[in-house]
Amino acid sequence: MTVLKDLRPVYVVGVGMHRYQFASDTNYIHMGLTALRAALADAGLEFPQIESAFVGCTGIGMAAGRIMFNHIGSTGLAVTQCENASASGSSAFQLACLEVAAGRREVSLALGVDKYGDQVRAINKEGVGRLSDTAAIPLVRYALLAEYLKKEKGLQPEDLAMVAAKNHTNGSKNPFAQFQKARSVQDILAAKPVMGDFTSPMCTPRGEGAAAAIVCSAAALKDLGLTGEPIRVLSSTLQSERPQVGREMGSVAVARAVAEKTYEEAGITAQDLDIVELHDAFAIEELLYVETFGLCPTGEGHFWIRSGAAEINGEVAVNPSGGLLAQGHPLGPTGIGQVHEIVHQLRGTAGPRQHRGATTGMAHMIGLGSISIAHVLRKET
Amino acid sequence: MKLEKPDLCAPGAGHGTHGPRLVLKAGLCAACGQVHFPKTEFGCPRCGAAPDRVALHALDGAARLLAFATIHTRLSPLITPPCVVGEAEVAPGIVEEVMLVGDEMLYADGMALRAVGIPVARGDRQLMAIRFEPAEDAA
Numbered sequence: 480m481t482v483l484k485d486l487r488p489v490y491v492v493g494v495g496m497h498r499y500q501f502a503s504d505t506n507y508i509h510m511g512l513t514a515l516r517a518a519l520a521d522a523g524l525e526f527p528q529i530e531s532a533f534v535g536c537t538g539i540g541m542a543a544g545r546i547m548f549n550h551i552g553s554t555g556l557a558v559t560q561c562e563n564a565s566a567s568g569s570s571a572f573q574l575a576c577l578e579v580a581a582g583r584r585e586v587s588l589a590l591g592v593d594k595y596g597d598q599v600r601a602i603n604k605e606g607v608g609r610l611s612d613t614a615a616i617p618l619v620r621y622a623l624l625a626e627y628l629k630k631e632k633g634l635q636p637e638d639l640a641m642v643a644a645k646n647h648t649n650g651s652k653n654p655f656a657q658f659q660k661a662r663s664v665q666d667i668l669a670a671k672p673v674m675g676d677f678t679s680p681m682c683t684p685r686g687e688g689a690a691a692a693i694v695c696s697a698a699a700l701k702d703l704g705l706t707g708e709p710i711r712v713l714s715s716t717l718q719s720e721r722p723q724v725g726r727e728m729g730s731v732a733v734a735r736a737v738a739e740k741t742y743e744e745a746g747i748t749a750q751d752l753d754i755v756e757l758h759d760a761f762a763i764e765e766l767l768y769v770e771t772f773g774l775c776p777t778g779e780g781h782f783w784i785r786s787g788a789a790e791i792n793g794e795v796a797v798n799p800s801g802g803l804l805a806q807g808h809p810l811g812p813t814g815i816g817q818v819h820e821i822v823h824q825l826r827g828t829a830g831p832r833q834h835r836g837a838t839t840g841m842a843h844m845i846g847l848g849s850i851s852i853a854h855v856l857r858k859e860t
Numbered sequence: 861m862k863l864e865k866p867d868l869c870a871p872g873a874g875h876g877t878h879g880p881r882l883v884l885k886a887g888l889c890a891a892c893g894q895v896h897f898p899k900t901e902f903g904c905p906r907c908g909a910a911p912d913r914v915a916l917h918a919l920d921g922a923a924r925l926l927a928f929a930t931i932h933t934r935l936s937p938l939i940t941p942p943c944v945v946g947e948a949e950v951a952p953g954i955v956e957e958v959m960l961v962g963d964e965m966l967y968a969d970g971m972a973l974r975a976v977g978i979p980v981a982r983g984d985r986q987l988m989a990i991r992f993e994p995a996e997d998a999a
């Protein structure tokens with residue numbers, strides 16, 4: 480199998496965002512073009528120089544990207560709509576990288592834009608009943624997993640709150656975050672109860688927003704005189720879930736498999752990572768994934784997070800953007816918003832969120848169903 | 861009273877504490893010999909065998925509770941919080957999310973459960989929904 484690193488080098492050269500926010504009457508085209516124009520300015524490119532675009536979107540409807548691009552000049556670029564649930568933006572990014580790596584294009588765009596839509600889901604058309612009326616609600620599965628882990632490894636509600644407090648505090652320094660208020664462990668514990676030990680700030684909010692990342696080849700870097708500092712994409716890996724074995728949820732098992740594969744493809748180990756943006760739709764996930772990604776020994780995720788290792792300027796900055804919990808999770812843009820954060824961290828332009836000496840980062844998302852996707856990015860010196 | 865989810869269950873023998881006992885409609889695959897739940901019209905999800913290789917296989921509605929928690933907010937229009945949801949092993953190796961009768965104080969991890977029918981209001985109709993209750997007479 481050919482992997483990204485065997486092909487032409489791919490670089491992220493421009494990133495931009497529209498702030499994630501609660502559902503509003505903001506037109507999606509306004510949000511998408513805001514992110515796109517910011518990414519173009521960051522790269523030092525004009526829109527006609529973009530040869531292809533992959534648009535991650537779940538809730539707006541057919542041809543969202545094509546309609547949007549009409550308003551920035553119909554250049555004839557190749558446009559592909561990309562829906563992969565919560566990982567739509569991540570998949571759009573992967574496809575844009577592959578186009579450039581394969582030599583099909585020199586400059587490609589991944590853009591995620593979403594509104595909180597009507598939540599039409601294939602699972603509701605499956606025609607297969609479930610015993611529980613909550614079986615299609617991810618929150619319920621993760622809250623039950625947290626209950627199990629509480630007894631299995633002595634997890635405390637404070638451990639969940641610590642993840643949420645860290646990510647909300649990171650989000651308070653991020654102008655694009657949906658939540659920009661620092662919160663303490665006590666604030667999180669005292670918030671509205673949702674299920675079991677979960678309170679509302681331990682769960683990702685619903686929202687809308689946009690994020691864009693422009694990727695290009697080494698030739699384009701040279702020929703187009705790009706101004707954005709390039710960040711190399713070393714790997715991008717996607718797999719879907721297998722049937723659950725024992726107590727480990729299929730989505731957790733596939734997250735582990737994808738991390739191991741993407742490290743191998745990138746030629747790195749977990750110890751090389753300085754920045755990890757991961758799928759913390761629920762705080763319990765971060766406690767699990769820091770173990771499954773090998774950032775700390777198995778069974779020690781909560782001790783590792785309690786030690787401050789996952790904070791900015793700790794061992795590895797985990798979700799320095801605020802993650803899905805605080806930066807937000809508008810679905811289509813989420814995976815590209817992660818790339819936005821990692822690129823700024825690796826360039827050293829993350830401002831008050833800057834993690835010292837960051838050179839390597841990983842973005843990880845899960846899409847309903849579920850699929851897991853991860854990319855490794857590195858600053859080349 | 862009609863069953864809310866007749867694809868998943870059927871009336872069983874006898875009564876539980878909160879309602880009549882129910883059996884669950886699983887599938888038994890002739891190609892791979894494995895049981896899956898629920899049986900569907902699509903075939904075997906384990907090995908991919910076509911629907912005609914899958915036979916209806918009744919599970920007795922006995923289950924073992926693995927984890928549970930109380931839902932405090934209305935996550936779905938179909939539920940009325942507070943309500944208790946858990947994960948239970950309904951057959952060896954088959955773990956399903958289940959809705960539990962009553963308060964979480966009634967439950968403990970590892971507890972034996974059984975499926976019973978409980979009336980629920982759905983629009984202007986009363987239907988018999990699948991819930992699980994402690995099976996104190998079970999091992």
Ligand SMILES: [Zn+2]
Pocket residue numbers: 889890891892893894904905906907908909
């Ligand atoms: Zn089979």
